[in-house]
Amino acid sequence: MVAESALGNAVTTCNQYGQSLWLVAAGWLAIGWYIFVVTVSTIGTIQVFRRYSRPLPKATRAPSDPNLPHVTIIRPIKGLEPYLYENLSSSFQQDYPKDKLSISLCLSSRDDPAYPVIEKVLARFPDIDARLYLEPKYEDHELGPNPKIRNMSQAYRELKGDVVWMYCAINTILVAPCVVGKSTMFRRSHLDQVTKNHVIPSRPYPRKPGLDSLSDNICEDHLLGERMWNGKLEEEEEGQPSEWGKHDLVFGDLAIQPVTKMATSSYVNRRVRWIRVRKFIVILATIVEPGIECFVCSACLAFGITTGIPPLLSGSQYCSTYLSTWSAFGLVWGLSAFVWMLTDFFLYRTLLSFVTIEVDENTPHFARPPAPESIARRPFLEWFLAWLGRETLALPIWIWSVFGGATIVWRDREFRVGMDNVAHAVGPASKQRSCNGSLNSDPNGQSQRSYGSDDSCEVRRRTPIENLTKMGMKTTAAAMDLDETSRLI
Structure with missing residues (x-):
């Protein structure tokens, strides 16, 4: 009652x-x-x-520590962007033992306008183990259409050591793999473990473990974090305790990307592309x-x-x-x-x-x-005007992205994303890649040539941060955009 x-x-x-x-x-x-x-x-x-209102603590391990792991920095590059020379140089200016550091710069071809800049950087740091990879020709049965994965695949397969760069974000409350395409690290052995049995029903050809397994998808950064988040390492499957948890790495250096004035249309296209891809992966979000x-x-x-x-x-x-x-x-x-x-x-x-x-x-x-x-x-x-524009456009962009179709333009190519999140190239294929070469700068400063080819990729300046900041590594690498820094959930 x-x-x-x-x-x-x-x-x-x-x-x-x-x-x-x-x-x-x-x-x-x-x-x-x-x-x-x-x-x-x-x-x-x-x-x-x-974390970012006071200086970070100094490195807790000396650079001369013989137990420091070998780190490979992989940086896919396309075209000339603001301060490209300074950004690439930051990867070489590490407070880290040179014999424990390798750098792989990935480019589509020597015709890319970034090629002279890369040669200049390699000439400046002849004592660093660095290599420029020119994208080889891949058949459909080898890799999917993702141009960034195709650009990095060879460098990933040939990297030295086990620690490799990855682009993900911090995650405080541990509810999801909050990957937003920024700079961090992972172990190649871990990624290979959690992707070795990955199968896409709509693709007749199996992909190799690691980055290659993500070549059929566009939002490879999110999926990479998701695989690491949901997948179990071998010791976890055997019931043994794991020190890695959910790969919730520590906070690291700020990753900074200088951005010149971006046209509103470019900003809108970037947001539309991301939402259209993501709507098939995390529907509820x-x-x-x-x-x-x-x-x-x-x-x-x-x-x-x-x-x-x-x-x-x-x-x-x-x-x-x-x-x-x-x-x-x-x-x-x-x-x-x-x-x-x-x-x-x-x-x-x-x-x-x-x-x-x-x-x-x-x-x-x-x-x-x-x-x-x-x-x-x-x-x-x-x-304030930039903030107001971003907030005002948020809802119209979302409506157009969700209800305006599933076609996106990324890296000068058009793709259609299906419900299974597999990307399909739309329209004429890009020009065939012809055999080029890769320029190596070995620790002795001698240049060598190996073979690769061409197409186009977009520059993404990234270097490892997170765990190795405690060992003396520092970075100036990934993007810190207004729309990302304003959204901290």
Whole structure:
């Protein structure tokens, strides 16, 4: 009887304010969603302030330690991008034993405009074990259409040692493999283990373990992290304890990519490509994505407060009536968006303060801390306009990406992504690769030639960070984009 009485009172109160019980329930669900998003975002925000608001501790192991593992840095490259020379040089400027470091630079052909820059970098560091791979010709039964995997495949198969670069992100609360294409590391033996039995039903040819197993997919970075996250290593399958956990590596150096002014169309195309690929992999996350954006999430809070709260304030006629108005909705939405914007700005300011960067004579100007009198690297108004544009475009981009088809353009090629997340080349195939060569710079500074070929790939400047930062490695490598740093969940 008590429950029936309470339900009756609730229905009466809802009717009094012209609201249905279902609408009130939806309002409380919206408030709950907002609290969940803000809670997870707060965890990421706290971690950023904890890790990047003060200098990192010094290396805990001496570079001369004989037990340091051999590390291979693989960097696929395409075309000339801002400060390409400085970015590539950063891979060679490591506080790490030279006999434990190898660098593999991957290029489609000597016709690529980046080729002279790479030759210049190799000539500058003749004492580093570095090699330039020119992409060989692959048949369909060897590799899928992913141009980046095709570009890196040979370098991966011929790398020295077991530790190799990977591009993934930090994951604090350990709910998913939060891979966003940034720079980190993994062991080749681990990746080979978790991909050795990977089969794609729609592909008649099996792929080799490792990176080659991801060549039929476009979002190889996410899938690579997913394989490492869900797969079991041999010791885990045998019931033995593993020290690797879910590959939740430690925080590392900031990875910095200088970006010149990007056209709005290029930004939109980049976002559309990513969402269209991801909607077939993480369907639920793609569906709820608009709800974690500033404007929509703030609207959820405003809707919840203006529909779920008034029935509880029946004793205060003024408050309950005002909260049911559009002006109250706008006020709540505006306050939420304002706090959200300030949080994003302080995150931007913290990350780009670069206080964790060990500045030396080789540090480029874009990776140096801003002037002490500067509030941030960019004027607030300039940053705010970029932030406003990003948030305003978020929902239209999502709608177009989800409902506008499954075709994407990536690295000057057009692909159609199926429900099984397999990429299919659309339209005429790219020009056939002809035999070229690869330029090697061995530790003795002597150049050698081996053979490869050509096509196109897009530059991705990455170097290992994470675990080996404790051993003296430092990086200036991957992208730190506004849309990524603003989304910390």
